[in-house]
Amino acid sequence: MDHIDKRILMELQTNAKQNIKEIASKVGLSVTPTYERVKKIEQAKIIKSYVALLDREKIGKKFIAYCQITLIRHHKDLLDGFKLHTLQYPEIMECHHISGNFDFLLKIVVDDITQYQQFINEKLSLLDSISTINSSFVMESVKDSTVFQV
Template sequence: MSNLDRAARQLLEALQQDCRQSTQALAEQVGLSATPVWRRIKELEEGGVIRRYVALADREKLGLSICVLANVSLVRHGEGATEAFEAMVRASAEIIECQAITGEADYVIKVVAPDMKAYDQFLQSKVFKVAGVASVRSNVVLRELKYETALPVP
């Protein structure tokens, strides 16, 4: 579904900015009537281009003052270490992003917590409990310069 026409691209851009817009409002933006817009949105959903709709919450207003980018290295990738680590990631609400990466570390995780004590507790009770975790190098975010969830639509 990578061959999106102009209208589909415009719809996707509009939905990424505000997915609560009515079909009529979206139709006015892309120059179509409401029924074709509704049909195109369904096609984008069914084709997996639109995975889900979410509300973006302000982490600091939720008391999550600390944001940490941590590079995690595993001792070995055999014997279930990778699977165990990835299962812990999926089960941990504190981890809001995780990527397997190339370079010195195996993964980079983005963790939110109320404070450093809570982050330390998270490391001790979850990350370091996973057999095969060799090291964690934490980088505390001082300030967020850009936080976007919308993807560029070519």
């Protein structure tokens, strides 16, 4: 990947809806080589998908919590089972298996604290593999980016 491919990726991350002609003019190439580069990047699976990023507050998702999860023990079946369960809950936006004092870090996004409490009480805490759940609530999002520096 050269510097032009990286500029193409930055352009697509900023606005994936722009057409090839617009991208080409911004990166200093003609349309055909830009198109070929984009297709090559897509075929290499560097671009996972094209999505619409929603304003979470405008759709009512105003409450973000980060949950630090500790499992009852480190066992492959428990780890794999927990990972599979997290995929079933749309409230869990991110799930990371981490090192340190906790086993997993979850980003949970819901409408409000009441919905969060329901999620914890009626879904997450029912998983037998969990020993502890520690929650931190977002007071303000200072930076919330989806753009990777390439």
